[in-house]
Amino acid sequence: MERLITISALRPTLQSALLSLIFTSSAFAEVPRMPTAIPVPPSDKPPLSSAKRPGTEYSDLDKYGYIEEEFYLQGVAPAITASGKQLFEAPYTTRILVRKPADPRRFNGTVVIEPFSWFGERGAGWILTRDYLLRRGYAYVGYTLNMNQPAVDPKFIADTPAVEAEQIAQYGRIVNFEFMRRFDYARYAPLGSYYDPQRFTRGEGPDPFVPQSQGIAAQLALLLKTPAAQGPLAGLDVQRVYVNSWAVTAQVWMDYLDQGRHQQWRMPDARPLIDAYMTGRMAYGEVGGDVIRLPRQMPDGVPFVTVYSQSELMHDVLEGIDLPPDTDSPQLRYYEVTGIPHLRLADLGTEHTEHFAADVGKGDDPRCQTLYDEPVELVVSALLDGMDHWVREGKPMPKAPRVVREGKAVVRDPDTGNLQGGVRPPWIQVPSATYLTDQETGCGQIYDTKVPYSKDVLGQRYGNFSHYQQAFEDAKGLSIKQRYLLPEDAMGLRPIAKPQDF
Known part of the structure; x- marks a missing residue:
């Protein structure tokens, strides 16, 4: 005969544990399916987005005692509409790229995950924080969210056929699984995920995001946080998983939070799958759907941090979109960082190129000549460090x-x-240029530009280079105090203007 056991009949320690589980878990919480990670067979060249490959994502992993490994990630994940409706489940095969300390004693307990950008499989978050991650002993896992090339690619749907054709001509070769297979067919031929432009829409057109994006992300976090003798992070004691998602893929995480997936999907012991969210350089709703800045189901006890460049903040200004106030409960922060662009040459992915001013007939416009080249990764790393302190x-x-x-x-x-x-940042506190956005200049390129001060203006403002240099050092000190610059990064930050500019 079954016996009904009440909470009051349990020992006090068990009562406390059970009550804690009841009140900290959502009434609808569920554990996602566990995916499978399979090592990708070795090839004669590094994988796509590898930190070992010369280019914008390169890092000297050996110097920091890190190893890089690639895995297939396979499972069955729900297909979810942009409005949050779960229609059914379907199989998928994608890939993850893992960077971790070779010595487990160097691991700090935190894994940073990010979906690679559509454009050239770029690890934007890695590019912006890699030195910080490697110094501090984080593990990093980048993962692919993509699809086979459809007949009409929703990434390029535009107001006119001419604009659509122009986008396809410029970017069509570096998006979708076909790009990855052309790069290394044997390695990436198995990749596949569900896509149906008829059933899944966003705004007025097909949804450019893979319907399984949210489920794949949750399953990846579950895998990484579950101790295992074998697997991508075997031997590492994972305590926390942070999202660091930039550019267009940041929309995936806004949807994830807005639709309540943080509360819905949990670890078996009811802990969150994700412990903090940082997103950046994405004006949410810009690719269709709801234009919101605060998730409607914002979780408690977990930071949500958004970092805007001048381009994104200018978008919201021109559209009249107000940002919510920063709050400590819920843990919400929005940072509008002046003097950083939407994209730099240092941010480009594999085979990714963008037009310069001369390519679009603006080569003689003085406002379009000089691209931003400031080390914005220093500000982003300081913000990620601040988020880590908030969590821990x-x-x-x-x-x-x-x-x-x-x-x-x-x-x-x-x-x-x-x-x-x-x-x-220091280069705005002590400027040597006026920093503009393409919305203001009409330069017609994805890069934002600046207009350097003339020698006369620099002389009037600072007198000479020595005075400018000292003012820049003082500005670095203020940024450290404000927690927008780490002391170890400040040492390598040099003044933007040079002696010859004076």
């Missing part, structure tokens, strides 16, 4: 002022020409 120590991240607005326009300092408010 409960120390809230700093709250930054928003960029100053007047209606649907930004306010620029009449003396420097730069934006007022926002996070202000």
Whole structure:
């Protein structure tokens, strides 16, 4: 005969554990399916997006005692619409690229995950934080969210056939699984995921995001956080998983939070799968669907951090979109960082190229000549470090002022020409140029540009290079105090203007 055991009949320690489980887990919480990770057979060349390959993602992994490994990730994941409706489950095969300390004693307990960008399988978060991650002993897992090339690719649907054709001509070869198979057919031929443009739409057209994106992400986090004798992180004691997702794939994580997946999908012991979310350089809703800045089902006790470049913040200004205030409960931070562009040459993925001003007939426009080349990764690394302290120590991240607005326009300092408010790196505190956005200049390129000050202006502002250099050093100190620059990074940050500019 079965016996009904009440909570009051349990020992006090068991009562406490059970009550904690009941009240900290969602009424609808469930454990995702566990995926399978299979090592990719060795090839005669490094994998796509490898840190060992010369290019924008290269890092000296040996110097830091890191190893890189690639795995197939296979499973069955739900197909979910942009509005959050789960229709059915389907199989998938994708790949993950793992970087981890060879010595488990160097591992700090945290894994950073990010979906690779559509464009050239770029690891944007890796590019922006790699030195910090390697110094501090993080593990990193990048993963592919993509599809076979459809007859009409939703990534390139535009207002006119001419614009659509132009986008296809420029980017068509570096997106979808076909790009990966052309790069290394034997390695990437098995990849596949569900896609149906009729059943899955976003806004007025087909959804460009893989319907299984959210389920794949949750299953990956479950795999990484589950101790195992074999697997991608075997031998490492994983305590935390952070999302660090940039550019267009950041929308996946806004959807994940907005639709309540954080609360829905959990570890078997009811702990969260994800412990913190950082996204950046993405104006949510820009590719269709809801234009929101605060997830409607924002979780408690987990940071959600968004980092805007001047391009993204300018988009919201022109569209009249207000940002929610920063709060400690829920843990929400928005950073509008002045003096950083949407894209740099240092951010390009494999085989990814972008037009310059001369390519679009703007070669003679003085506002279009000089691209940003500032080390924005230093600001991003400091913000990621701040998020880590918030998770591990409960120390809230700093709250930054928003960029100053007047209606649907930004306010620029009449003396420097730069934006007022926002996070202000040393090169904005002590400027040697006016930093612009393409929305303002009409340069017609994805890169944002700046107009360097003339010798006369530099002389009027600073007198000579020595005075400018000292002011820049003082600005670095203020950024460290504000927690937007790490002391170890400050040592390598050099003034933007050079002696010959004076």
